[in-house]
Amino acid sequence: MIPRYSRPDMVAIWEPQTKFRIWYEIEAHACDAQAALGVIPKANAEAVWKARDVTFDVTRIDEIEAVTKHDLIAFLTHLAEHIGSEEARFVHQGMTSSDVLDTTLNIQLVRASDLLLKGMDRVLDALKARAYEHKDTIRIGRSHGIHAEPTTMGLTFARFYAEMDRGRRRLLAARDEIRTGAISGAVGTFANIDPGVEAHVCEKLGLIPEPISTQVIPRDRHAMFFATLAVIASSIENIAIEIRHMQRTEVLEAEEFFSPGQKGSSAMPHKRNPVLSENLTGLARLVRMSVIPALENVALWHERDISHSSVERGIGPDTTITLDFALHRLAGLVEKLVIYPENCLKNMNKFKGLVMSQRVLLALTQAGVSREDSYRLVQRNAMKVWERGADFKTELLADAEVTAALSPAEIEEKFDLGYHTKHVDTIFARVFGK
Numbered sequence: 001m002i003p004r005y006s007r008p009d010m011v012a013i014w015e016p017q018t019k020f021r022i023w024y025e026i027e028a029h030a031c032d033a034q035a036a037l038g039v040i041p042k043a044n045a046e047a048v049w050k051a052r053d054v055t056f057d058v059t060r061i062d063e064i065e066a067v068t069k070h071d072l073i074a075f076l077t078h079l080a081e082h083i084g085s086e087e088a089r090f091v092h093q094g095m096t097s098s099d100v101l102d103t104t105l106n107i108q109l110v111r112a113s114d115l116l117l118k119g120m121d122r123v124l125d126a127l128k129a130r131a132y133e134h135k136d137t138i139r140i141g142r143s144h145g146i147h148a149e150p151t152t153m154g155l156t157f158a159r160f161y162a163e164m165d166r167g168r169r170r171l172l173a174a175r176d177e178i179r180t181g182a183i184s185g186a187v188g189t190f191a192n193i194d195p196g197v198e199a200h201v202c203e204k205l206g207l208i209p210e211p212i213s214t215q216v217i218p219r220d221r222h223a224m225f226f227a228t229l230a231v232i233a234s235s236i237e238n239i240a241i242e243i244r245h246m247q248r249t250e251v252l253e254a255e256e257f258f259s260p261g262q263k264g265s266s267a268m269p270h271k272r273n274p275v276l277s278e279n280l281t282g283l284a285r286l287v288r289m290s291v292i293p294a295l296e297n298v299a300l301w302h303e304r305d306i307s308h309s310s311v312e313r314g315i316g317p318d319t320t321i322t323l324d325f326a327l328h329r330l331a332g333l334v335e336k337l338v339i340y341p342e343n344c345l346k347n348m349n350k351f352k353g354l355v356m357s358q359r360v361l362l363a364l365t366q367a368g369v370s371r372e373d374s375y376r377l378v379q380r381n382a383m384k385v386w387e388r389g390a391d392f393k394t395e396l397l398a399d400a401e402v403t404a405a406l407s408p409a410e411i412e413e414k415f416d417l418g419y420h421t422k423h424v425d426t427i428f429a430r431v432f433g434k
């Protein structure tokens with residue numbers, strides 16, 4: 001991923017030096033286990049650890065790979081240059097390349113998950129803070145983009161919190177799903193390596209042994225992982241879309257923080273655009289882009305092929321780096337989002353009480369009017385608001401059929417905003433706990 005949409009901590013997980021360090025640790029721990037089993041001399045296993053403080057030469061490894069056409073063999077050759085060819089004689093004993101490559105990828109994905117969880121925690125903290133800050137800030141709810149009934153800005157943030165909290169739980173499950181390692185040798189039969197080696201390596205590196213690998217760790221695990229990241233990205237976009245809507249000039253119930261010196265347009269100096277939210281929509285598309293390739297990686301030929309390899313070299317870093325950046329961008333956006341309560345109220349009252357139509361409808365049915373007639377009476381007065389800009393309550397009070405069923409006081413009471421917010425605390429308790 002390009003530096004513009006990257007954070008250093010996540011990028012570091014995917015640096016070649018990090019990858020080679022993990023390769024080294026897998027090989028070293030495997031040698032320890034082999035020595036403990038009496039398969040290789042203890043002195044040779046101990047000699048591998050002479051490279052524990054080595055900074056592996058990426059350029060040198062690339063030079064060797066240019067000849068061998070095999071990245072892991074190139075690394076093992078370079079490792080032997082550091083510890084001696086005789087000492088390195090038993091490195092990779094009974095193992096196959098995928099033992100190292102697949103186990104490394106899963107370690108990287110687990111580490112990436114931990115950073116993503118931190119990003120999600122920041123988003124959740126921001127959403128919760130804004131939810132409580134605006135718990136009672138009335139705004140109009142919309143369906144199909146059209147005014148529906150009153151809600152609160154706090155409930156808007158609360159539902160996004162609940163959605164992201166579900167995403168966090170899914171990510172924890174995905175992290176657990178991907179936290180496996182395999183040191184099972186060619187085609188996964190352990191013919192040339194004891195299962196105890198796998199158990200030892202996994203324990204040292206915080207993984208659990210893959211119950212049954214072929215020559216690779218099953219890719220349904222990875223498909224589930226990347227699908228989970230895509231769902232989280234879609235939740236990010238869901239929040240971003242709402243913010244983009246709220247910042248529209250005709251709405252302006254909220255807007256992104258516009259910093260001193262910031263410019264909105266090269267042509268129009270008046271512009272203050274929702275650029276961060278729009279950027280998040282684009283980043284979400286990039287994250288979701290990994291799902292189909294990850295799903296297609298599940299079906300491999302027999303015990304293995306490498307059709308998945310090139311895909312994962314791309315989507316592993318790109319998807320985690322992009323989502324990590326997006327989470328922190330979203331958190332900052334929510335933390336600094338400017339809310340305009342006066343505009344929220346102004347928008348709700350734009351159609352002069354029209355949004356209380358359901359209350360009047362229900363009151364008429366409770367007063368003995370059939371639902372069909374109640375709907376007809378309410379709608380004919382509502383249409384006057386749409387078409388002529390009339391005041392809904394005034395029209396109802398002037399309608400003889402309506403006042404035959406409801407007194408003026410009863411009609412008046414149906415325009416109380418508090419009616420729509422009486423269960424906000426109940427919803428908050430459900431979302432955030434008591």
